[in-house]
Amino acid sequence: MRMSGYQGLPMGQQERVNDSCNSDAAAMANIDNPIPGVVAQLAQGFKDGRLASHIEPVPIPSKDAVIGLIEQAQQILFPGFFTPMSLRPENLEYYLGQQLSLLYENLATQISSAIRHDCFRHNQVCTHCGERSYAAAAALLQSLPAIRELLETDIQATLVGDPAAANADEVIFSYPGLFATMVYRLAHRLHQLGVPLLPRIMSEHAFHRTAIDINPAADIGGSFFIDHGAGVVIGATTRIGNRVRIYQGVTLGALSLPRDAGERLRNVKRHPTIEDDVIVYANATILGGRTVVGKRSIIGGNVWLTESVGQDTKVALEQPELVYLGKEDQG
Amino acid sequence: MRMSGYQGLPMGQQERVNDSCNSDAAAMANIDNPIPGVVAQLAQGFKDGRLASHIEPVPIPSKDAVIGLIEQAQQILFPGFFTPMSLRPENLEYYLGQQLSLLYENLATQISSAIRHDCFRHNQVCTHCGERSYAAAAALLQSLPAIRELLETDIQATLVGDPAAANADEVIFSYPGLFATMVYRLAHRLHQLGVPLLPRIMSEHAFHRTAIDINPAADIGGSFFIDHGAGVVIGATTRIGNRVRIYQGVTLGALSLPRDAGERLRNVKRHPTIEDDVIVYANATILGGRTVVGKRSIIGGNVWLTESVGQDTKVALEQPELVYLGKEDQG
């Protein structure tokens, strides 16, 4: 029998290959079927009305579709960069018209799901959900020119601030900070329009792509530049002025929270205010709803700040003592 | 000739467009074909039996298929959230049955690849690999109700701990910490079942989506909440109790390792133990296999800890000296 095995292998390896003739499908017969028992257990749990199931007669937003919305908006905001087709001045209007129509339809559908689902969860009668969805979708579309203007200022801020940025194309194609800022600006508008669920699904997608976590409720001015960006956290009640620059690992967060923070602090300003023209270097942490960093101030790397700082001030860690050791020890 | 060029452009630009008539395909003829030489060099290297090739008669797990397993499990654990179809109480059992059948088949196939590949690499005869694969797949399925219960506690912990979480839907759709925890709980079970390779492929996918790196071998209790999460590292021999809360950038790691750490320390407890009800704030680092953080203790942001801490203790950095400077200098 070994003679008929796979010829290129030494003996021992042939046996192993032969074992695969003992096919997996046949092997299945020797194992008790686990499925009916697991179905029964899971179904009972879900029917007991636990938290995390969506067994309802109303649709729920689709995460994939929401990601699609972001991509469609990106193709409108940066025409020609993320489409296979070549755009020319003559066909630009057609292109924009078609893309906007697509975005409008898809956006209204997802907003409608989000609103109807929200009504259902709150046991409210859903009145005019359809109209409200199209109205919100239309309002987002009408904000696109202004969002586009803001993103131009963000690109400009990147070019001014980063010696490694060769040109606007590179920034648009490859700067995670710009992507996260674009998604934030879209999600923030939906948040302002009172659309449930979608803003956070959007910001999660931006986080997935960039490791930058900007809550859609935060308030961020123009000419905003996040460099590198992994680990950046910008909390829900943060306020950021114009021309602010932030580096990787910066947290604009809340002070330490009581264990039951969720309920008690849901609508309180818990995150700092960063005024115009501030720079916050890598891994600095700025905490607290009453903490204000004044205009043109600079917060150094690794600084841990829980108190306000005036205008035109530079804050740095006192250079920590470094210990230099010879070849032998150190933990 | 310029007259026939693209009309909307100034002269110089027309020339450039004309250059594309000098088609890329024709251009190829002017370059020596690099392929035969590169094939020969690479093939020789692979045949010399280097580390990183898989030229074998046995299949290897498919990364895409493993990611598919995670998505299928997610659709079972959170029914209705990640499927286009609308679930109702009447069709729930059918849905679960079908999804579980799919997961069972695919899981057994990937486990079988992983086991057979592992046998081959260790020059062992693969006996009963088929049965072992179905048995492990069945065991994972049978753990899903318990994993589901744990994830309910994780969602509840998120709602209790985070003022920015509006409801369970938002947590399920958009919290990277919950996704990473779900993948960890699945991968950890496969790790316990002795399945090679798949657990780390799963945890890498979670890291890719969330920048949270939880080794599948770590031991983590219920009601676990990671907020934001970028940069979190939880090492293989970490033990974490119940109701623990962790923020972005926290490392639960090993003390500095000798250069040949790989071989010497493979099975030693190198990572800390975090007892029940502990909170670890952003960017804290806790290192060492003998380091224990006692029940209900709180570790402040940026703390660097290599020694044990008792129960009910709060550890904070002594507020580091900040240097405030006027407009002029600072590096």
Added chain:
Amino acid sequence: MRMSGYQGLPMGQQERVNDSCNSDAAAMANIDNPIPGVVAQLAQGFKDGRLASHIEPVPIPSKDAVIGLIEQAQQILFPGFFTPMSLRPENLEYYLGQQLSLLYENLATQISSAIRHDCFRHNQVCTHCGERSYAAAAALLQSLPAIRELLETDIQATLVGDPAAANADEVIFSYPGLFATMVYRLAHRLHQLGVPLLPRIMSEHAFHRTAIDINPAADIGGSFFIDHGAGVVIGATTRIGNRVRIYQGVTLGALSLPRDAGERLRNVKRHPTIEDDVIVYANATILGGRTVVGKRSIIGGNVWLTESVGQDTKVALEQPELVYLGKEDQG
């Protein structure tokens, strides 16, 4: 009418369901069509020649296609790992030949787009863009055996350095550091060949997958190992020797930059030099173009370094004062 509603629901919920008969499509009619106005506004903005649009008669690289290039290269560099087909010694040459042909074509196409786009933007006549593209693509292919050799040393360094790495398979499948290093080595070669735009698109994709940000212009030796890696930043003018090991959150960056840094510092060495056999532990920050870390030195976790360190030196933070508090206070 309620009688004809969905039967399984209580009264209030039926109304809500009925509301969906008020179909979304019908609802659209009640909202003013926002599209013509938005098209006009956006089109005007784009035609005014703002930064971030690509309305040109020349093609632009496709981000998806560039990601495809990385995947094709990965299938060549690690044969058998990322393909559904099973490779055997007899079919290896065919496999490599076919994959290399595919990569060659696709690479030349994308390089051509990048070069032509660059010429167009700089108002230069594009001469021999086709030949230049195929020449660059051929040069990259010819570098693959050497890149493969380097990656073998990187895998070996991972196995030596990480107790959690069971074998080379796990490293190839699941180590973000290896993926980021592979993409860096490809992008760096394209950068050396003077190809515009593609290197940064590649490194952005690696960042997206790993939260590791390595500028393609950096210069990194063999046996390089990044563990965990989220938040690692390696700037454009960094030089790294052989056998260097780096942990999560490490920044090799520039000193604080003036506000107009972009223009002034574009071609100056701004990032540090790390010599052979150095280890840099988690979240250490090393800044400045004149900062050199000498051979075999070890930089401890969280260290903030802006000055050079000699050979065989260990640098650690003086253990910062920790404050231990009882149950009551602390912020």
